[in-house]
Amino acid sequence: YYRAIARANLAIENIPLVEMDATTRDRLVGECKFLRAYSFYLLVQWFGDLPLITHTLQGDEYYAQTRQPREEVYAQIETDLTDAIAVLKEKNEYAPADLGRVTKGAARGLLAKLYMIKKDWTKAEAQCMDIINSMQYSLLPKYADNFLKVGENGAESVFEIQAVALQTQQAAGPGSSPFNMVQGVRGNPNLGWGFNRPSDNLVISYENGDPRREATVIYVGEILPDGSTQVQDNVEIINERFNQKAWVPAHPGLQDNGPGNIRVIRYSDILLLAAEAKNELNKSGEALPLLNQVRKRARGTNNFILPDVTVTDQTMLREKIYKERRVELAMEQQRWFDLLRWGRAGTVMQAVGKTNFTIGKHELLPIPQTEIDLTSGRITQNPLY
Incomplete structure (x- = not known):
């Protein structure tokens, strides 16, 4: 992912030097800022504090890196995504040959996920609702089609890796x-x-x-x-x-x-994030239709399964939303990040028999020793490793 960040930095620095249409130039830079933000978004959840590299490194700079607080990484992600949203196209503005490029909705979706990590429910809700109200996305009638060739870059796809x-x-x-x-x-x-x-x-x-x-x-x-x-x-x-x-x-x-293709953000994910944010803002009446929209698609024409959720108590509805995210997004590499931001990773892991999981340690991965050695210890190890 640091290789992706390095490539994004190089492109961000050099694309403006190429003579081209200003709108295209700005969009291409926006795509690169999204990809840089996405890389940092993953790395900061895996490792915590990070070297925050936003320019092309020269010479000994490679070996002078230190870890910056995750809050600074979050701020850079937010800046990159905000910049990207301003210049990216909506999904329906791309020609068929460009389907799969980063869109305004993808940047909003990733920014919503960042705000959910920060528990900034109001901003998360706003980003999700901008996606929903854009009318660019919809749930596929058949859930399973999302993961077949027929579903690639389909109506439910907000961002996927080609x-x-x-x-x-x-x-x-x-x-x-x-x-x-x-x-x-x-x-x-x-x-x-x-x-x-x-x-x-x-x-x-x-x-x-x-x-x-x-x-x-x-x-x-x-x-x-x-x-x-x-x-x-x-x-x-x-x-x-x-x-x-x-x-x-x-x-x-x-x-x-x-x-x-690797499905990274689906529209159902956005609906559930919006429901979760609204519930945390004590808007259960607005959260329920979003949650039930996901359940309705899942049950299809069989009205004897997956009944609508009607509970409005905030704590009970929170658990319903958590459960729905688990089954709707199962095996899509979302569960661990959800458990981390909910503060449940340790208790859940231990409850399923992972008794060697140490709370305060295993939420993060260890920093590779090679990185510590290359920087002569300037990059430090995570706690308890």
Whole structure:
């Protein structure tokens, strides 16, 4: 991600030097600022305080870096995203050939997520409602379509990382993604690695009949969308299962990388963030329709499942929203960040048997020792490591 930040810095510095239409120039710089903000957004949640690099480093600058307080990183993310929102296009303003580029809605969505981390409910609500009121996005009628080829860059997509499989035996060739490979079904014909498996705790968390479980979990014996069947790969693994949302059809000769886009922000995520922010602002009457919009899509035409939530007590509704985020966004790399901002990471991990999880330590990753050594200790280790 620091490589992405370095590339963004280089582009931000040099794009204005190229003779071109001013609107296009500003938009391209805005896209780069979004990508820089997105990289810092991930890094600050993984590691906490960070080297805050916003220009192209020269010479010994590489080795003089120190960690800046996360509040300063948050401020830089906010600045970059605010700048980006001012110059980016809405989704429907892009030509079909440019579908997948960063949009105004994507920048608003990431900024809303930042405000949720900071518990700035009013600003988070405002960003979410700007997205909703823009009429640029809608829920796909069928939940599972979000994670198939047909759903890529679709009506529900606010931001996704584009990928294409290439004829290479590298784990990630240019433009390809190891995302599918690492989580893919093991064994023939998929030849995936089978990591990031749905847990028992997740599987039993769905309400009876919730179709989202089937769209999220691949079970042994299941017929996949391409007609292949998942077979037992390891008899030592009980209840072997895989991440359906990362599944792509097998591509002979392309086993080491996948063509599936990575869905980063979906419209349902925005609806649930808006509901959560409104509930924290004691607007349960406005939060409920947003929450129930997500549940309505999930149940489809089966009115015997997933009834509307009607509770208006703030504490009870908060728990309903938390639960809905878990099942709606399961296996989409949102859960851990949610647990962190809710302050529940340690208690949840210990409750599911991760007794070696140390609160105050394992919420963050350790700083690689190589980074500490390269800076002669200027970059320091996280607590308790």
